[in-house]
Amino acid sequence: MITVTEKAKDRITELRNQEGHSENHNVRVSVKGGGCSGLMYDLDFDDQINEGDDVFEDKGVKIIVDKRSLLYLLGTTLEFSDGLNGKGFQFINPNANRTCGCGESFSI
Numbered sequence: 001m002i003t004v005t006e007k008a009k010d011r012i013t014e015l016r017n018q019e020g021h022s023e024n025h026n027v028r029v030s031v032k033g034g035g036c037s038g039l040m041y042d043l044d045f046d047d048q049i050n051e052g053d054d055v056f057e058d059k060g061v062k063i064i065v066d067k068r069s070l071l072y073l074l075g076t077t078l079e080f081s082d083g084l085n086g087k088g089f090q091f092i093n094p095n096a097n098r099t100c101g102c103g104e105s106f107s108i
Helices: 006-018 067-073
Strands: 026-033 039-046 054-058 061-065 077-083 086-092 105-107
Touching: 006 061, 006 077, 026 067, 061 067
Parallel strands: 026 061
Antiparallel strands: 026 039, 039 105, 054 061, 077 086
């Protein structure tokens, strides 16, 4: 399961409205190769659920994850920070052994 903090939920709702997406557009979270630590997180809005996708819902936010990415993301919390040290979505991933300074890449 992937959980969403209140701040992340609020920011997702705000971005969906700003970008003109309907409520049928859910958040797709995936893991791709790259970044300074070897693996990168990818977030996007998606109105399609593909065969083999898992769908989680937390605080009214539906999150779509493909099977391959799910192995890396189980137990992850999606957070949003707008503090002095940076602004953006952050992944609190208990599976990651190492994360980069920007928080967008990790290794297992």
